[in-house]
Amino acid sequence: xxxxxxxxxxxxVIFGSIGDAFLARGMKQVGAIDVHHLMQVFTAVANPxxxxxxxxxxAFMASYMTALSFADLTYVLPATAIGYVNMALISRFWxxxxxxxxxxxxxxxxxxxxxxxxxxxxxxxxLGEVExxxxxxxxxx
Amino acid sequence: MRTTYTWICIAFTVIxxxxxxxxxxxxxxxxxxxxxxxxxxGFLAVGARVLSESALFGGVFFMAMAFFSNLVGLSWxxxxxxxxxxxxxxxxTNAVGAKFFLHENVDKxxxxxxxxVCVGVVLLTHT
Numbered sequence: 001x002x003x004x005x006x007x008x009x010x011x012x013v014i015f016g017s018i019g020d021a022f023l024a025r026g027m028k029q030v031g032a033i034d035v036h037h038l039m040q041v042f043t044a045v046a047n048p049x050x051x052x053x054x055x056x057x058x059a060f061m062a063s064y065m066t067a068l069s070f071a072d073l074t075y076v077l078p079a080t081a082i083g084y085v086n087m088a089l090i091s092r093f094w095x096x097x098x099x100x101x102x103x104x105x106x107x108x109x110x111x112x113x114x115x116x117x118x119x120x121x122x123x124x125x126x127l128g129e130v131e132x133x134x135x136x137x138x139x140x141x
Numbered sequence: 142m143r144t145t146y147t148w149i150c151i152a153f154t155v156i157x158x159x160x161x162x163x164x165x166x167x168x169x170x171x172x173x174x175x176x177x178x179x180x181x182x183g184f185l186a187v188g189a190r191v192l193s194e195s196a197l198f199g200g201v202f203f204m205a206m207a208f209f210s211n212l213v214g215l216s217w218x219x220x221x222x223x224x225x226x227x228x229x230x231x232x233x234t235n236a237v238g239a240k241f242f243l244h245e246n247v248d249k250x251x252x253x254x255x256x257x258v259c260v261g262v263v264l265l266t267h268t
Contacts, residue, residue, distance in 0.1 A: 024215050073243060
């Protein structure tokens with residue numbers, strides 16, 4: 001893992017947390033969506049906070065795809081677990097939601113669990129795997 | 142009643158997000174390291190190569206489903222429940238998907254981590 005790759009994973013964490021927080025703030029303004037009128041969710045897309053959330057999540061998506069290009073899915077997800085802590089901090093201090101001690105304990109356990117895998121290899125090597133970058137496009141099975 | 146709707150929403154989000162994650166991971170594995178690819182072929186070639194992967198479009202479709210489901214969930218529940226619960230359960234589902242569909246090396250350490258995450262989610266729901 002190079003410094004550039006750690007930066008990619010850091011940007012997955014940052015854009016994911018910020019995007020979720022923007023969406024949550026936007027949806028608080030939009031209000032609860034009636035379960036019988038689920039199409040109302042599309043009107044939420046006009047909310048400025050939701051729009052900023054979408055842009056943040058697009059940045060998240062780009063960095064997430066880049067991370068998956070050099071590491072396993074089961075490596076990238078744990079490595080970005082610090083995002084749960086970010087989310088709790090944003091919920092507590094920006095959205096002023098109540099985060100109880102039990103929830104904090106849950107978040108700590110999640111981070112501990114996912115941190116276990118971060119020390120292992122980032123990529124599973126498959127026997128007979130050829131240099132992917134030289135492959136043409138296609139849908140190999 | 143809203144709690145039931147929230148958990149149905151979380152379940153739908155988890156299934157859609159895990160399907161999306163597995164398909165996108167499959168596409169990116171086929172493409173290889175984007176940094177190396179950009180150095181060899183240039184920035185535009187990266188975009189063309191990424192857009193030529195059909196698995197990616199399947200992944201983006203499922204991620205979009207997860208996005209709107211998450212949006213509905215956020216209108217019913219706090220981010221501090223909806224966010225970690227859906228994301229952590231997606232992580233557990235992804236571990237299964239990665240083992241059986243992507244054939245990743247999900248060893249004992251990664252399974253223990255998955256259990257820790259699931260217990261963490263249970264704690265998160267006890268408020």
